[in-house]
Amino acid sequence: MEATPKIEPIISTTMADQVEERLREYITHKAFRPGDAIPKEVELAEALGVSRNVVREALSRLRMLGMIDTKKRRGMILTQPDILSGLERMMHPHILGTDTRKQIFEFRLVLEVGQAALLFVRKTDEGIQKLEAIVKQESQVLTIQEKVDCEIAFHSALYEMAGNETIKRFQAMLMPVFEYVVEYETDHDFHTVGSVTHRDLVNILKNGTPEEFTSGMLKHLEPHLLRLA
Structure with a gap:
């Protein structure tokens, strides 16, 4: 045939x-x-x-x-097209499939690791102090929800420090999916801390290099990455 x-x-x-x-x-x-x-x-x-x-x-x-x-x-x-407006209207975890949520979460992890160069160019004393305040608050939390809130606040503060408006807007758009996954992991006892903590990341920002921050962020996110693998 x-x-x-x-x-x-x-x-x-x-x-x-x-x-x-x-x-x-x-x-x-x-x-x-x-x-x-x-x-x-x-x-x-x-x-x-x-x-x-x-x-x-x-x-x-x-x-x-x-x-x-x-x-x-x-x-x-x-006109100047608003490239994110359509995505913003659709980015809700309860109307996205499991595979789509997973891929969006993976994309956010890539952004987390890749922002080191911007952070070291645009970091300020005020931004460092905000991160330190979140770390201090995190050390005093008593509930799982408070821990989740501190996790989200810390990473949101990093995006704010990076100072790229498009990335900040994209991060805000991905936030519902990020919250959904973090809360899911916590509810299922998956939420563990990587070998590099938030406090470690702040110390690298203060005294280290972009390369050390990238390596530190990978180790911080390692539990998420292992589960995705």
Whole structure:
């Protein structure tokens, strides 16, 4: 029996899909910048040879993505897209599958380890003092929930110290999943501390190097990483 030929399948797309793709290509090819006016709906329909309804649907999709907006007296303009807004609306642990939650948690662990260079460039005495206050509070906690709260507060303070607004926003977006996993581990007696503690990490920030911090964070997160493996 002859083997099935390796041919790419035909992908069915709607007219609105095609118009959306053409508009993206047009905006890129013309090197539009945020604030630039784009052609009117009727002009686009005529140039593309489609109805205004099809163009309107494609433009509506771009508007939902934050790529275009309508301004009084100016018409449609290109805007700076908000790349995280759609994710923010969906990032809730109870509407995400187990595999997705696991992958998001893994991604957050990668961010934790990878922020060392930024921390050492942007650390301040005030930021160090905030971390030390959390460590002190952590040493006095009496309940598991208080311990979880300190864990979250410490790592959130590190993101704040790193000073990258996109990373901070992304961290805040991932927080519900992070809280969910940490609380799950705690409830199932999985929550153990790595060989490097929060206090150790603060000491490295004060007196060590970015390389030592990266190594320390890996050891701090080792219980999570072993369970994921």
